[in-house]
Amino acid sequence: MPRALTFLIALFPCLLGLGELQAAPFSIAFHYGSTLPADGLRAHDIVVVEPDHGHQPGALGPDTDLFAYVSVGEVHPQRAYLAEVPAALKRKINTDWGSVVIDVSQPVWAEFMAERIVGPLWQRGYRGFFLDTLDAYRLLDDVDPAAAQRGLEALIQTLAKRYPGIRLIFNRGFELLPAVHSQVFAVAAESVHRGWSAGQSRYVAVPEADRRWLLARFDEVRQRYGLPVIGIDYLPASALDEARTLARRMLAEEIIPWIAEPSLTTLGTGANEALPRRVLVVYDANEASAINYTNAHRYIEMPLNYLGYVADYVTPDDALPERLDPRIHAGIVTWMTGGIKRGERLHHWLQTQIDAGTKVAIFDDFGFELGHSAAARLGLRLALPPTAPLTLSQSDPLIGFEMPPRPRAGTLLPITAPGGIPLATLTDTNGQTYHPAAIMPWGGYLLDAFAVVELPGVEGQSRWGADPFAFLQRALRLPARPVPDPTTASGRRLLMVHIDGDGFPSLGEFPGSPLAAQVLLDDVLKRYRIPHAMSVIEAEVSPQGLYPALATRLEGIARQMFALAHVEIASHTYSHPFKWRKVFDARDDDRAADYHLDIPGYTPSPEREILGSIDYIRSRLAPAGKPVRLLLWSGNAAPDADTLKLITDHNLLDMNGGNTTMSRRRPTVAAVSPIGVHQGPYFQPYAPVMxxxxxxxxxxxxxxxxxxxxxTFKMTGEPRRLKPINIYYHTYSASKVAALKALHTVYDWALAQPTQPVFPSDYIAMAHNFNTLSLARALDDPDTLHIRNADALHNLRLPPDFAAIDLANSPGLAGTTSGPDGRFATLASSRASLRTGATAADIPSFVSANGRLTHWQGHPKGIDFALKAHTPLSFTLSHPSDCRLQTGRGPVVASGRSGLKHHYHLDGTNATFTLRCPG
Incomplete structure (x- = not known):
């Protein structure tokens, strides 16, 4: 085995699994900006950052290490520690950068760097460092180069001794390697093929002689020292295709590439490339008081989520991005209701994006005046206004998704789509044709009745006139690919229960008039021992609240509930705000009566509602040591960004909101909410079901x-699995006989399904992880998909037409199982690689379980794995019948089988297993 490969196997055991090695041992990015483009950078194993911008290790998730940039031979004036550098070390000014050149030959410099520069970064959690300006000593005519090199060697040895496990990447420093190569992680160099001329302010090709010299040094680093090499080349951000070609060339030369702009503050191109998981949604802010209630959020974000995409929102009045990076954004969606004041600005910006190749999907209205020239640029043609009645004379199968569109002549935009593929053709009484929906070379559009229609005379009832899932895929040219899916885990649909505390003091309509809370405890929580989140409203249960005479009994019941192992503790606030944005508005003269429980003398504040109520529960109701971190939003569950900031700043979890009520009475996906809502940088997970x-x-x-x-559970489970099973109710459901019977019916149905019960906090983590999970491909290996940062969400939904998976060469992937809308793939860890291709049918694999797969390690004769559940274990494996399963307590016999699928049951809730197969 080559020495370099031996080194990398020892260095990166976590990157290797049952499959083949990546062509590059790791993927690296360099980004010195103050804000990290996380979606693009998570595709890489290592990101070198400027630590003075405050970036913290772990900021990009568990699978991307941050390395700190450290300048060794020069100190920039902006560095806080420059004033502490001994004067004798400051030898001259590098006029190109304004930095101070250091005499590295003096021993005091090694100690200073170790203590004052690297030490604080080590304390912050950095374990990797990119050492730049190692050759700056060449700028000093009065310093002996040999002495400078000895000083640098001493520095490296000091760092290695002082900080065990430190990983150092050199920027050049070739002359130091004979003495310190064993302390070096990798060696980088700039301008292998393409460089930047600062004097000429232009990109240049590296002269042949310089390139050959550098390639020879790289060969020596690889062959003599067994170290990986990194090439940093420069191209403009707009030259993405050229950068990809150059990166592939460098990979063929065994160089780990990074190609970017010289400032290293934009996203570049490396050995891995992120697949876009975001769509920019342009919406009309005048539609509603908050984004929660806008058409774009209510109707478009859920289909985007289902297809695997996160929505980023802007309005036509915002600072619109000049250029969308196709590695981050898959396209643009607009939902305009007409009458947009900045329509011309929107039109110009959209046309610029279309000209740059970005696909656009337009819903309801274009949002700008469509003149003849503007229409022609979009491949459209304006026609005369139609004369009623209109007849649908042609339609694509995606039209009429939930109801036949009934367009009105008075609101129809009179256009045809000669440059595209009409999805619907309307004909008026004069025989004139119109195309209210079409797929165009630039994307597509669904106008007016062909988007969402409000049913006349039925308040709150809407229907889709076209299939939004299929339209988005076709208009934005979204490929069929694996989708992070928080409805499912370990191959089974999630089951969760959470209870809002409303009605805790209510009297039950039962003999003896017991408190509803007591009925809930005795008849529900003690009966159904699956994960629950239970909450209380402080003002309803505390001695200082609204019912002081009942407080002793109420608090006692709450303590019993919170002591149950299958109950996690939540707050439902202090005074139950009904309208979160109004209750804290000082301009409102009647806040108490209208917007929260009327508590005499109380002036509402988010801090008291959230932090105060949680502190009350921790101090008076929670068992010692049991965490209280969850807030279940009350009322309209629509807090603003400042209120959500409290949740983040205090490391809390939150949920509620949304309006998923799809049922036989509302048989529409328009009644299914997205996973959650973004308010600026903050994300609020919605309750999956109302x-x-x-x-x-x-x-x-x-x-x-x-x-x-x-x-609702059935209709959001198939034909598309849109939501987990979420039993969500209030304490007052235990106050009435009919409501309590309904609860039992719901529980009994849910428990009869093949599910994985989880705590709401588990689901909340998955919902957040949906936004941050990374999918990437290696530039030279298009058949393998790399999954990164799947720290909570270990489930991918594979579309029905997705290629077969080569399990034997997909490290981190445990197995797949069939679902209503494709296959569900279970990941064994936060990172995995999914390779398409044929695989042996009898290879042992994971199918499903009612618990989380916490370990999965394949080896030639079988598999070692572990499961952890909240109820007695039930799981299915696929393996030949002569394989044997056992735990530390002995063999486990299948309770049933179907072909290669073997079904197992255990009394315990967690165990470690070994599957052994002959051969």
């Missing part, structure tokens, strides 16, 4: 109405 208040007509009856949520 609570019983909706199903009982705002608790006016019928009180058995919550049993209809079973229809």
């Amino acid at each position: 609570n019983e208040n909706v199903y009982t007509s705002d608790w006016t009856g019928p009180f058995y109405g919550f049993r209809d949520v079973i229809d």
Whole structure:
């Protein structure tokens, strides 16, 4: 085995699995900007950053290491420690950069760097360092080069001794390697093929002689010292195709590439490239008081989520990005309702993006005046206004998704699409044709009735006139690829329960008039021992609240609930704000009466509602040592960004909001909310399914109405699995006989399904991870998809037409199982590689389980794995019948089988297993 490969196997065991090695031993990026483009950088194993910008190790997730940039031979005036550098070391000014050149030959410099520069970074968690300006001593005529080299060698040895496990990347420094190569992680050099001329302010080709010299040095580094080499070349950000070609060339030369602009503050091109997981959504902010209620968020984000994409929102009045990076954004979606003041600005910007090759999907209205010239540029043609009646004379199968469109002549935009593929053709009484929906070379559009239609005379009822999933895929040219999916884990649909505390003091309509909270504890929580989140409203249960005479009993019940092992503790706030954005508005004169429980003398504040209520629960109700981190939003569950910031700043979790009520009464995906809502940099996960208040007509009856949520579970489970099973209700459901019976019906149905029960906090982590999980491909290996940063979400949904998976060469992938809309692939860790191709049918693999797969390691004779569940274990493996499963307590016999699928059950909730197969 070559020495370099031996070195890399020892150095990167976590990168290797059952499959083949990547062509590059690792992928690296360099980004010195103050803001990290996380979606693009998570594709890489290492990102070198400027630590003075405050970036913290771990900022990009568990699978991307941050290395700190450190200048060795020069100190820039902006460095805080420059004033502490001994005067004798400061020898001259590098006029090109304004930095101070250091005499590295003096021993005091090694000590200074170790203590004052590297030490604080080590304390912050950095374990890798990119050492730049190693050759700056050549600028000093009065310093002996040999002495300078000895000083640098002493520095490297000091760092290695002082900080065990430190990883150092040299920028050049070839002359130091004979003495310190064993302390070096990798060697980099700039301008292998393409460089930047600062004097000429232009990109240049590296002279042949310089290139050959550098390639010879790289060969020596690889062959003599067994170290990987990194090439940093420069091209403009717009030259993406050229950068990809250059990166592939460098990979063929066994050089790990990074090609970027010389400032290293934009996303460049490396050995891996992120697949875009975001779509820019342009919406009309005048539609509603908050983004939660806009058409774009209500109707478009859920289909985008289902297809695997995260929505980024802007309005036409915002600072619109000049250029979208295709490695981050897959396209643009607009939902305009007409009458946009900045329509001309929007039109110009969209046309610029289209000219740059970005695909655009337009819903409802173009959002700008479509004149003849503008229409022609888009491949459209304006026609005369139509004369009623209109007839749908041609339509694509995606038209009429939930109801036949009924366009009105008075609102129809009179256009045809000679430059595209019409999805629908309308003909008026004069025989004139119109195309209200089409796929165009630049994307596509669905106008007016062919998007979402509000049913006349039925408040809150909408239907899609076209299939939004299929339209988005076709308009934005979205490829069929694996989708991070927070509805499922370990091959089974998630099951979770969370309870809002409303009605805790209510009296139950049962003999003896027990408190509803007591009924809930005795008849529900003690019966169904699956994960729950239980919350209380402080003002309802505390001695200083609204019911002081009941407080002793209420707090006692809450303590019993919170002591249950299958119950995690949540707050439902202090005073239950009904309208979060209004309750804290000092301009409102009647806040208490209208927007939260009326507590005399109380002036509302987010801090008191959130932090105060959690502190109350921690101090008076929670068992010692049991965490209280979860807030279940009350009322309209629509806080603003400043309120969500409290959650992030105090390391809390939150959930609620959304309006998923799809059922036989509302048979539409328009009634399915997205995973959550973004408010600036903050993300609020929605409750996957709405609570019983909706199903009982705002608790006016019928009180058995919550049993209809079973229809919601079924309809959001297939033909597309859009949501987990989420039993969500209030304490007051335990106050009425009919409501309590409905609860039992819902629980019994859910427990009869093949699910994985999880705590709501587990789901919340998955919802957040949906936004941050990275998919990437190696530039020279298009058949392999690399999954990174899957720290909570270990499930991918593979579309029905996705290629077969080569399990034997997909490290980190445990197996797949069939679902209603494709296959679900279970990851064994936060990083995995998914390779397409044929694989042996009888290879042992994981199928599904009611618990989380916490370990999976394949070897020639079988598999070692571990499962952890909240209920007695039930799982399925695929393997030949002569394989044998055992735990530390002895053999485990299958309870049933179907072909290669073997079904197992254990009394325990977690165990470590070994599957051994002959051969």
